[in-house]
Amino acid sequence: MRGRLADAPPALLQTMLSALPDDAALAVPDALAEGALALYAGLLRDGAGARRADALPLLAADALFTHALQAQAEADPDGVAPLAERIGAAGALAGLERLMG
Numbered sequence: 001m002r003g004r005l006a007d008a009p010p011a012l013l014q015t016m017l018s019a020l021p022d023d024a025a026l027a028v029p030d031a032l033a034e035g036a037l038a039l040y041a042g043l044l045r046d047g048a049g050a051r052r053a054d055a056l057p058l059l060a061a062d063a064l065f066t067h068a069l070q071a072q073a074e075a076d077p078d079g080v081a082p083l084a085e086r087i088g089a090a091g092a093l094a095g096l097e098r099l100m101g
Contacts, residue, residue: 004067015039015060029075032068033087036061041096 001020005013019035026034039061043054065087072083085091 001067008063011056012060012063015056016064019057019060019064027075029068029072029079029083032064032071033083033092036064036068037087037092037096039064040093044096 001017002013005016008016016035019039020031021034021038023031023034039057043057043061068087069080069084072079087093
């Protein structure tokens with residue numbers, strides 16, 4: 001991540017890196033997606049989303065999802081659609097909303 005995001009603002013990069021799971025067994029796309037989901041879950045848990053302080057974790061989560069899809073495309077382009085379905089609005093992201101709602 002550090003190599004790909006050398007020009008990213010330090011606070012954004014740190015937020016992204018700190019959200020990544022410690023599970024070394026996860027494939028890179030899955031680890032990036034899990035980091036994004038963790039950030040979204042934290043925001044939902046805190047009732048956040050409209051405060052100025054929420055901007056950084058929202059941006060970091062979005063960037064992690066983007067990088068997850070890019071990493072999947074680089075590893076196996078045929079896996080992009082299944083990953084998007086698994087983590088997107090009809091998948092894990094929807095599950096977060098149901099849990100918090």
